[in-house]
Amino acid sequence: MKNKLKVLRAEHNLTQEQLAKAVEVSRQTINAIEKQKFDPSLVLAIKLARLFKTEIEEIFIYKG
């Protein structure tokens, strides 16, 4: 799965730390997701989509 987290975060002028706090995970979790180490949980994906006022699948692209 690909994702546009880094771009969205940049557009919103947030550091990994700030984003992490906003969605209640660790900074390393944000970093790992941006670096495609793993995918977020459903809850985290929802929180991110809400924060960026967009759809989950606009952020996380899964080619099934």
Place this chain on the structure above:
Amino acid sequence: MKNKLKVLRAEHNLTQEQLAKAVEVSRQTINAIEKQKFDPSLVLAIKLARLFKTEIEEIFIYKG
């Protein structure tokens, strides 16, 4: 997190087994999600939304 999986599955006339195969997980995984034992992974949530031609958040309701 709440979900409408059981209802959607009923509307689509699918058994847990059939749904499980369609989204490539075990029957127990479908059962556990319906029974709210845990939430699906993001990939599984996407597969389910696609199968039912709806949005993830129409199926999985998270009150943040």
Place this chain on the structure above:
DNA sequence: TGACAATGTCAAGTTTATTTTACATTTTTT
């Protein structure tokens, strides 16, 4: 240049999602 903020990364540990196997209960069909 030197400090400081931000990012990348690693290891070890915890929690959660998922699998397999197996069996009991409930629902549907004959």
Place this chain on the structure above:
DNA sequence: AAAAAATGTAAAATAAACTTGACATTGTCA
């Protein structure tokens, strides 16, 4: 009512998500 199908559930194992702590690299800026 008996057989078969569907559902519920549980234990044990594995994988994936996430944590904390620590440290190295990179970027920014006074």
